[in-house]
Amino acid sequence: GAVVSQHPSWVICKSGTSVKIECRSLDFQATTMFWYRQFPKQSLMLMATSNEGSKATYEQGVEKDKFLINHASLTLSTLTVTSAHPEDSSFYICSARFRSDTEAFFGQGTRLTVV
């Protein structure tokens, strides 16, 4: 399958700081990228959908000013958690797909811990 690389794999930050997570499609151009959040022993919850060159569409209840998403190129999307708090600690996962009728492939996830 296609390769999606997510970086970093884990990060620990202090409360009040910002953290940027990168999601790259390495061998295909991703017109759409998705960002998910996963709590322990739970499924993936969609946070936002981003299409290259346009603003991300956020799910209800997800603060767009707190979770900044940029999809500036067909191979890179970033999620910035601004002014992080301990309750933002979670596993964040991105996925990317080439077209609307193709599968999405996932990054390996980023474990964020805010202390």
Added chain:
Amino acid sequence: TQLLEQSPQFLSIQEGENLTVYCNSSSVFSSLQWYRQEPGEGPVLLVTVVTGGEVKKLKRLTFQFGDARKDSSLHITAAQPGDTGLYLCAGYWYNNNDMRFGAGTRLTVKP
């Protein structure tokens, strides 16, 4: 928001037993994917089903897509401890660009 129901959420069985996981929606899927996720990693795609009535096999795993494309099932034959993991179904719907996940089925196969 499309509602995608997956069941059961937890399943603990003995090695050699069979099991079935179900995924369904009130709306028609344009396509449905099954993933498997290991702890601390991203989901890995197992299969995509698109055509109503479609059946796909992956070794001991059999995936079915309902005729009406509103439901799907994953059947594992003679489960092994290596099958332990979180199984997720995810779907696309015609009127929505998003891919959403079911609640997941956490499978434990005991030796």
